[in-house]
Amino acid sequence: xxxxxxxxxxxxxxITYGDKIILLLRVAEKCEPKQGYVSTPIYxxxxxxxxxxxxEFKEDDPDVKLKDTRGVIxxxxxxxxxxxxxxTLKKQGWC
Numbered sequence: 001x002x003x004x005x006x007x008x009x010x011x012x013x014x015i016t017y018g019d020k021i022i023l024l025l026r027v028a029e030k031c032e033p034k035q036g037y038v039s040t041p042i043y044x045x046x047x048x049x050x051x052x053x054x055x056e057f058k059e060d061d062p063d064v065k066l067k068d069t070r071g072v073i074x075x076x077x078x079x080x081x082x083x084x085x086x087x088t089l090k091k092q093g094w095c
Contacts, residue, residue, distance in 0.1 A: 003054045004029050004041060038066055 008028040015022050031039035037056045044053045057064040057072065065073040 001052055003032055003039070004052070005032050036060075038064065038072075040072055 006027055006029050009025050010028070012023070012025040014024075029041060031041055031054050033039070034056065036059055038059055039054050039056045042053055042055050043050045055072070057066075
């Protein structure tokens with residue numbers, strides 16, 4: 001998928017199911033870096049379906065607290081909800 005990079009594969013497993021062999025493994029991935037932005041892989045859910053996507057925040061956004069890409073805290077510190085960070089997320093379909 002565009003924007004993602006595989007960084008490893010682990011926990012391989014194999015089972016037989018009837019006359020078939022099923023192979024599984026976990027894939028570690030990260031977003032390709034984009035200058036000036038912090039990106040994190042996510043899944044979006046719409047109309048009973050899910051699909052991978054990428055959520056991006058400006059590195060200098062004071063409302064973004066990033067421990068690592070597994071957890072992004074977005075603080076809506078400026079009210080009302082017509083502030084630029086909220087409107088950016090709304091346009092991207094996150095709110």
